[in-house]
Amino acid sequence: MSAEAFLGDFHHVATIGATPNNGVDRQAATEDDRRTRDWFRAFAAERGWETRVDGIGNLFALLTWRAGAKYVLIGSHLDSQPLGGRFDGAYGVIAALHAAERIATRVAAGSAPPEFNLAVVNWFNEEGGRFPPSIMGSSVYAGIKNHDEMLHVRDLSGTTVAEALQAIGYLGRDEPPSPAGYAEIHIEQGRILEREGSTIGAVDSSWYTQKLDIEVLGEQSHTGATAMADRRDALVAAARIVLMVQDVTNDFEPEVLVSSVGQLTLEPNSPIVVPRRVHLVADLRANSPEVVKAARATLLTQIEDVARQHNMTINVQDFDIRENQYYPGAGVELTEKVAADLGMEARRMQTMAGHDSVAMNRIVPSVMVFIPSVGGVSHCEREFSRDEDMTAGVDVLTGITWELLTGALQEKNHT
Missing domain, CATH: 3.40.630.10 (Zn peptidases)
Known part of the structure; x- marks a missing residue:
């Protein structure tokens, strides 16, 4: 050929x-x-x-x-x-x-x-x-x-x-x-x-690769009628997590760790409803398992803080770990x-x-x-x-x- x-x-x-x-x-x-x-x-x-x-x-x-x-x-x-x-x-x-x-x-x-x-x-x-x-x-x-x-x-x-x-x-x-x-x-x-x-x-x-399956559970409500103080907006909390996944790379030398959130879905996904649930997947990769595990530990602590500050439940599960x-x-x-x-x-x-x-x-x-x-x-x-x-x-x-x-x-x- x-x-x-x-x-x-x-x-x-x-x-x-x-x-x-x-x-x-x-x-x-x-x-x-x-x-x-x-x-x-x-x-x-x-x-x-x-x-x-x-x-x-x-x-x-x-x-x-x-x-x-x-x-x-x-x-x-x-x-x-x-x-x-x-x-x-x-x-x-x-x-x-x-x-x-x-x-x-x-x-x-x-x-x-x-x-x-x-x-x-x-x-x-x-x-x-x-x-x-x-x-x-x-x-x-x-x-x-x-x-x-x-x-x-x-x-x-x-x-x-x-x-x-x-x-x-x-x-x-x-x-x-x-x-x-x-x-x-x-x-x-x-x-x-x-x-x-x-x-x-x-x-x-x-x-070494590690993904985190993250579910943010807030409360659905009206975007126009609900007072800001009464909202439990799952997307706002998820947005903070997205930035945390990006920023955790700054804890290490450049290019030692790469990270991203590549998939995000929200419910009910209506323009006049405060989101009640957001699902996202975070991807962490490094040559060193210790680097990935350290980044994971940092994110878990930060996510607990977000859940507490926003009065909502955030479930995190390890997903697709490759040695x-x-x-x-x-x-x-x-x-x-x-x-x-x-x-x-x-x-x-x-x-x-x-x-x-x-x-x-x-x-x-x-x-x-x-x-x-x-x-x-x-x-x-x-x-x-x-x-x-x-x-x-x-x-x-x-x-x-x-x-x-x-x-x-x-x-x-x-x-």
């Missing part, structure tokens, strides 16, 4: 769910998500590859050379954030499909069948924009999240994961492939590679070697964002690779990576995948 063929497929898939400003909106288990899944299936069918869909909607394309052997998995996700970018996730899936075809061609041309089989995967609901938590499909596959609990997660309209997957025809019952290893290529979503002029990032670890993950050193070295053989230099780095590889690294040796993001922006329509960086990444992923198929990491310690 040529670079031109890959780029043609990539830019075609970007038309599915396209937004006016060159982004995509393909949230999990929507009609546009179905269309990309159908495209994935057609790609596999044209090449005679078996496809499977498991009970959480993960979609696999299988290349089987040895009956009974395990599978090296490669891939990412095709779902997006609302008004998201066309590169996040989709690049990794399409790159994996083309890497798989190159390897299939190599075997068909006479190379000995590798030790393991190969599966390309499109993980369900990595983004978590419609159905929290994120990294859902790979976490269920890895045994980190409970399958039945995730099927009952609801979006803001009340639709469950099971109902949404059933509606688009992707609530499967197939047995997923048994993994021997995993590799994923992704856009960086930061600006380190671009700033340093590097094409490839060899990811060695991930940041630091350390990718196998042998996999990082493999990325460096493959890149060097192709005339590129790989820069070792961390991932601040979560990826499906974070879940997979819990159960099998996993390799995570980055390519540059122009301007370091992501989860927005102006997210961008250059064609030449994407095609270089496909070359690197192909080389890494072949090495994994031949057992490159099987005798190394998985740390």
Whole structure:
């Protein structure tokens, strides 16, 4: 498969769910998500590859050379954030499909069948924009999240994961492939590679992540007739919490901790009613768990003060905690070697964002690779990576995948 063929497929898939400003909106288990899944299936069918869909909607394309052997998995996700970018996730899936075809061609041309089989995967609901938590499909596959609990997660309209997957025809019952290893290529979503002029990032670890599920309970009343002294406005209290989540980063050196409130809903959401309930999710991330835990402790104390001052109940629950993950050193070295053989230099780095590889690294040796993001922006329509960086990444992923198929990491310690 040529670079031109890959780029043609990539830019075609970007038309599915396209937004006016060159982004995509393909949230999990929507009609546009179905269309990309159908495209994935057609790609596999044209090449005679078996496809499977498991009970959480993960979609696999299988290349089987040895009956009974395990599978090296490669891939990412095709779902997006609302008004998201066309590169996040989709690049990794399409790159994996083309890497798989190159390897299939190599075997068909006479190379000995590798030790393991190969599966390309499109993980369900990595983004978590419609159905929290994120990294859902790979976490269920890895045994980190409970399958039945995730099927009952609801979006803001009340639709469950099971109902949404059933509606688009992707609530499967197939047995997923048994993994021997995993590799994923992704856009960086930061600006380190671009700033340093590097094409490839060899990811060695991930940041610690902690979310807080916060429910603010006030009292509904008339915005015009209720005296200010008699109001228990849940949105006013929530607004203070939003600023606290922002300001807690000032307790640490710059960029040591990042935080935000990315989702907020209020009830009854009427222009003439003082809000009675606000629900928000706070996201705290740092390389150091101690930093995140210190920020969490500060916020809990401050939130107690807000509840007392506003005479209301505020419920806080820990949500979606992800420990630091350390990718196998042998996999990082493999990325460096493959890149060097192709005339590129790989820069070792961390991932601040979560990826499906974070879940997979819990159960099998996993390799995570980055390519540059122009301007370091992501989860927005102006997210961008250059064609030449994407095609270089496909070359690197192909080389890494072949090495994994031949057992490159099987005798190394998985740390």
